[in-house]
Amino acid sequence: MKETTQNLGKGMDLVQIIEPKFKTNTIMVMLLVPIVPEKNASYVLAQSMLTQSCRKYPDNAAMTVKLDDMYGAGLSAPVSVNGSVMSLSVRGSVIANQCALHGEDLLGEMTDLMLDCLFDPNVRDGAFDANEFRIQRKELLDSIQAEINNKRGYAMLRARQTAFVNEPDAYPLYGSQEEVEALTPEGVYAAYQELLRRAVVRVYYVGSEEPAGLSEKLTAAFSQIKDRAPEALPFEAPSPCKSECAHVTEQMDVSQSKLVLAFKGENIPGEAFRLFSAVFGGTPFSMLFTNVREKMSLCYYCASRVIEGKATLIVDSGVELANAEKTHEAVLAQLEAVRNGEFTDELVENAKRFMVNILRGIGDTPMSCIAEAYQRFYRHDDADVEERIQRYQALTREDIIAAAKALREDTVYLMQQGGTK
Amino acid sequence: MSREQEIITSTQTGSHCLHVRHETGLDIYIMEMPGYHSSFALFGTKYGSINTRFRLKGEENYTEVPEGIAHYLEHKLFENEDCDAFVQYARTGANANAYTSFDRTAYLFGCSENFAESLQILLSFVQEPYFTKETVDKEQGIIAQEIRMNNDEPGWRVFFNMLKAMYHNHPVRIDIAGTEESIKKIDADLLYKCYNTFYNLHNMVLSVAGNVNAEEVLALCDKLLRPCEDQGLEELYAEEPQTVVRNFVEDTLPVGVPIFNLGFKLRPQSGMELVRSELIASALLEVLLGPSSKLYNDLLNEGLINSEFEADSPFTGDNYFVLSCGGETTEPEQVRDRILAALEEAKQNGFDRESFERIKKVHYGSMVRSDAVVEENASMMLNAYMAGVKPFSSVDTLASITYEDALRFLREELDLSQHVLSVVHG
Numbered sequence: 001m002k003e004t005t006q007n008l009g010k011g012m013d014l015v016q017i018i019e020p021k022f023k024t025n026t027i028m029v030m031l032l033v034p035i036v037p038e039k040n041a042s043y044v045l046a047q048s049m050l051t052q053s054c055r056k057y058p059d060n061a062a063m064t065v066k067l068d069d070m071y072g073a074g075l076s077a078p079v080s081v082n083g084s085v086m087s088l089s090v091r092g093s094v095i096a097n098q099c100a101l102h103g104e105d106l107l108g109e110m111t112d113l114m115l116d117c118l119f120d121p122n123v124r125d126g127a128f129d130a131n132e133f134r135i136q137r138k139e140l141l142d143s144i145q146a147e148i149n150n151k152r153g154y155a156m157l158r159a160r161q162t163a164f165v166n167e168p169d170a171y172p173l174y175g176s177q178e179e180v181e182a183l184t185p186e187g188v189y190a191a192y193q194e195l196l197r198r199a200v201v202r203v204y205y206v207g208s209e210e211p212a213g214l215s216e217k218l219t220a221a222f223s224q225i226k227d228r229a230p231e232a233l234p235f236e237a238p239s240p241c242k243s244e245c246a247h248v249t250e251q252m253d254v255s256q257s258k259l260v261l262a263f264k265g266e267n268i269p270g271e272a273f274r275l276f277s278a279v280f281g282g283t284p285f286s287m288l289f290t291n292v293r294e295k296m297s298l299c300y301y302c303a304s305r306v307i308e309g310k311a312t313l314i315v316d317s318g319v320e321l322a323n324a325e326k327t328h329e330a331v332l333a334q335l336e337a338v339r340n341g342e343f344t345d346e347l348v349e350n351a352k353r354f355m356v357n358i359l360r361g362i363g364d365t366p367m368s369c370i371a372e373a374y375q376r377f378y379r380h381d382d383a384d385v386e387e388r389i390q391r392y393q394a395l396t397r398e399d400i401i402a403a404a405k406a407l408r409e410d411t412v413y414l415m416q417q418g419g420t421k
Numbered sequence: 422m423s424r425e426q427e428i429i430t431s432t433q434t435g436s437h438c439l440h441v442r443h444e445t446g447l448d449i450y451i452m453e454m455p456g457y458h459s460s461f462a463l464f465g466t467k468y469g470s471i472n473t474r475f476r477l478k479g480e481e482n483y484t485e486v487p488e489g490i491a492h493y494l495e496h497k498l499f500e501n502e503d504c505d506a507f508v509q510y511a512r513t514g515a516n517a518n519a520y521t522s523f524d525r526t527a528y529l530f531g532c533s534e535n536f537a538e539s540l541q542i543l544l545s546f547v548q549e550p551y552f553t554k555e556t557v558d559k560e561q562g563i564i565a566q567e568i569r570m571n572n573d574e575p576g577w578r579v580f581f582n583m584l585k586a587m588y589h590n591h592p593v594r595i596d597i598a599g600t601e602e603s604i605k606k607i608d609a610d611l612l613y614k615c616y617n618t619f620y621n622l623h624n625m626v627l628s629v630a631g632n633v634n635a636e637e638v639l640a641l642c643d644k645l646l647r648p649c650e651d652q653g654l655e656e657l658y659a660e661e662p663q664t665v666v667r668n669f670v671e672d673t674l675p676v677g678v679p680i681f682n683l684g685f686k687l688r689p690q691s692g693m694e695l696v697r698s699e700l701i702a703s704a705l706l707e708v709l710l711g712p713s714s715k716l717y718n719d720l721l722n723e724g725l726i727n728s729e730f731e732a733d734s735p736f737t738g739d740n741y742f743v744l745s746c747g748g749e750t751t752e753p754e755q756v757r758d759r760i761l762a763a764l765e766e767a768k769q770n771g772f773d774r775e776s777f778e779r780i781k782k783v784h785y786g787s788m789v790r791s792d793a794v795v796e797e798n799a800s801m802m803l804n805a806y807m808a809g810v811k812p813f814s815s816v817d818t819l820a821s822i823t824y825e826d827a828l829r830f831l832r833e834e835l836d837l838s839q840h841v842l843s844v845v846h847g
Contacts, residue, residue: 021456023793060721064713068779071786095789099434101782135721142727142749145677151573253675256569284518285511294505297562300570318570346512353514353535360533361459364631364795 001363003373008219011230012201017369018210025107025207026093026366027114027214030374031199034231035086035168041175042183042191044079045140046128047088049188051077053122053132054113060135066113070106071095075113082378083309084168084237088195090117093366096208107207111214119221121192127185140180144172151415155258156316159413162248163262163312164239200230204373206366235378238311239264241408249414258415259324261315261331265406268311269399270379271391276403277304278351280338281315285350287334287343288315298327309378313407321417328412338404341397348397355392359385424639431813433785433820434792438802438812439635445646446623450802450812451638452630454795460536460631461799464547465527467807468494468619470597471658471739472524475618478653486615487606488592489564489599492521494612496560497552498528506546515539523593524738525807531796537637540629544645550616552609561604568598575676575845583682583745583843586670590659593741623651626806631795658740663688664839671844678727679846681753683760684745686839690737696814699735700784700822701830702744706732707780708827709767710746714776716763725756744835753844761837768832774824781819788816 002018033043057063067073073094080087094110097103122129148154164170174180203218205211222228241264268276281288281304292302302317319327337343362372362385376382383391424444430437438452468491476483499506499519510517515532517539528547530539571577581596588594598604629638665686690698710716710732720726730748737743750756791797805812 021454021793023789059718061713061715061718064711065779068713068783071789072783073786095786099789101785131722135724138724139727142678142729146729146749148675148677149575149680151675152570254573256566256573283511284507285505289507293563297559298566300563300567318566320566320569350511350514354511354516357514357516357533361531364457364459 006215008203008215009222010228011199012203012222014203014205014215014218015373016211017204017206017373018208019206019363019369020208022206022208022366023096023099024093024366025096025110025209025211026091026205026370027110027211028089028091028204028370029114029118030087030089030202030204031195032085032087032202032233033195033198033200034234035081035084035171037168037171038179039191040086040171040173041140041179042188043086043088043195044174045136045180045183046188046192046195047077047079047090048136048140049128049132050090050117050121051075052136053129054116055120055122056116058122058129059132070109071100073106073110075117079173081169081173083235085233085235085378090114098208107209107211111211111217115217115221119224123189126189128189130185133185133188137180137183140174141177144174144177144180151252151254151258152316152318155260155413155415156314158248158250158415159260159262159314159411162246162413163411164310167237167239169237169310196225197228198231200233202374202377204370206369235309235380237309238266241265241410245409245412247412249416251416251418254415254417256318257321257324257417259317259319259327260413261328261409262411263313263315263335263407264311264410265313265403265408266311268403268406270308271388272395272399272403273306273313275351275355275392275395276338276400277306277313278354279343279347279400280304280334280404283351283354285347287337287347288331291334292317292327292330296330298323298330302327302331312410324414332409335404335407339401341401343397345397348400352392352395356389359389429812431816433816434789434813436792436813440812441639443622443642443646445648446621446651447642447646448626448806449639449642450626450628450806451633451635452798452802453633453635454631454798457631457795459531459533459795460629460633461529461531461796462540462543462627462629463527463529463799463803464543464625464627465525465803465807466619466625467524468526468615468624469522469524470595471592472619472656473592474657476655476657477618483657484614486611487599488595488603489597490607490611490615491526492598493560493564493604493607494615495519495521495526496564497557497612498547498550500551500556501546501549502551506542509542509546510539513539513542521597523597527803533632536633537641540638540641541645544627544641547620548645548647550613550620552612554609557607557609557612564598564604565601568596568601568604571596571598573674575674575680578672578674579680579682579747579843579845582670582672582845583684583841584743586667586841586843587665587684587686587743588741589662589666591661591741592658593738618652618654621652621654622646622649624654626803628799628802628806630798630802656739661740665841668840669842671846673846676845676847678749679751679753679844680747680749681756681845682745682747682843683757684743684841684843685835685837686841687742687744687834689740689742692809693814693818695737695808696810696818697822697826698830698834699737700815700819701827702735703732704777704780704784704822705827705831706744706746707783708772708776709763710760711780716759720756720759725752725759726750753842757840757842761840764831764835764837768835771828777824777827781822784819785816788819
């Protein structure tokens, strides 16, 4: 595997990863901006417009036919958050040229298609095409309304809103329904122009072949944007712990309650925090799984995860309402046990092996390559996989105890079964 | 131990795997993938939620077992007399799991080191059941919560409601995990009965792919697999009419936008006939209902669907075959009527030949993508075993399906009157 990074201009880099074993080529253009809550709706809608149509393929049908012709190429617009940074991406993926049945230059076609999407969108007179805009706005409104469909995800969302209250990333990622309804084709296109000026741009290419002319094409395209002023990115935005734990309870007409707990701690080193989570609740041999699920039979899942950049640990579980308090107490008891060092050295070694196994598996899929390269960027950490493995190996049980001791309970969210929202 | 073995090569992609018929009766598929760091293994049995009535050679009567027992058994098999399999895997660093579906149960792990040690754990614990009253009772609460979690999932509910409205008697209509009532009837003796019936190596498969060495895998199999006799397993499915139970079913759950499934009951098929039909059916639905179709774009423009709408992969197995599509809409009945009209029109007048050829390209691209993914290859080989065909059958058959095949299938196999619309409202 060969990785190179090339600067293409102000706040813009191209990372190329060449791995001959892959049978697909993937290009991901990430536009990274500090979250400004009131801009979320217009940015997300603008980004979604880019992959649905462009001037050359002016509606969903035309775009789909083009992608189908490229052996079912993928074109998507993922959005995510790290710390207080929003990442709005356009991602294209196509089978490698050597797999094409008729000698097509699929990588060249994908490169051109992505540039068309980004720089020649479906715009007329300074506004996105009105019909396509109407469809995409409805799409976004439906997504907001449908958040409630996935009960575990919805409970997590609501808990985050309380845990990170008054912080930019507590705000709905897609904006509110009212904000989306107020958007116009002109306003959203203007927001897109602004996004291109504000964003730090990271372009990732992962594939089996060198992408001829990709850097030149990107440089030429981005140089058309006037007054580019990429902003500093707050990837580290630790969330302060509340002086008193917030308790939120909501009723919903469901048959299982959801309990979500947020814990916060200052200055916990990244590797130690993640290893702590693996010991505590992030693995099927963790203390939460072994005790709360297996020994106490309280739930089907009770798991922990670290929210990077926020100094926060989330624990979530699906429980019978009558057992919610008991489950809460059991989680706190397990945290106390870690603080008191009541866990085996074997558990620590097992957690390290678990982390090492994940790290060594990186490089077998294009998306794992991109995720790892992006992690190095947002963590401001150039350590390669082997170096990161050594860091995990060097951690001790005292590091895990210290992480547990640093955590304080910040939020308790309960979705209560049986009620009506 | 003796083995019969063959290399199976895809005529389309050139990929290949090793198939071994082990002396113990186990079918083993191995795909070495040079250059990959990770490995993936699946140890599966042809035993899922539909296998509720069975007998062995020499038995006069059929045994009928409670709904959800295959899934319950999967949960309990992780627990051996000495310790939990997850604890053993923890010592190798592997990421382990298992799943039960309608027609199979599979135990799996993925890892990037200590493959041999993890494979040893997999082959051992699946062959060493340990059920007691205490361990079985302990699982009730956990599985009851899993059942409740699934019941709160609108996508799960809308799908199972559709199956219940479609099948009169076939056990595909029951929930994979059973019900809170049915799992109360499960005890250690019943679990042993099912284990001894279905976890016979003649009814099982091992599929491994990635950074693996075939000789190492086979040496471990020779060491750990326990010879067993083919017990002449027979299963009985109640007679199932070709008709659906009812055309419409609705339910309520907290949802932001109503969701729906529209399904069609088809004549069950098996083997290579089913492989061909699945390819034809997926291409047909994609041409007629997919994002490039006229219907899809009309419905999208009229605000009747959003991009959540999609045609599902054919849902098939022993004596069932369902084609379906679904998504979000506030007007499910209107969407159903439009879909039925479009399918009827295509039955009468045919459809765009060029679109059909384009969708074949899409399917080829999808198979090429899967071909480079360790987990996908292991699953592909397991799926082939379960379907009673050779690995790569799908990708190798794709080139030979024609527009005429698709038109014939549409006209002869798809009876539009045998549809079910399932809706979950808020």
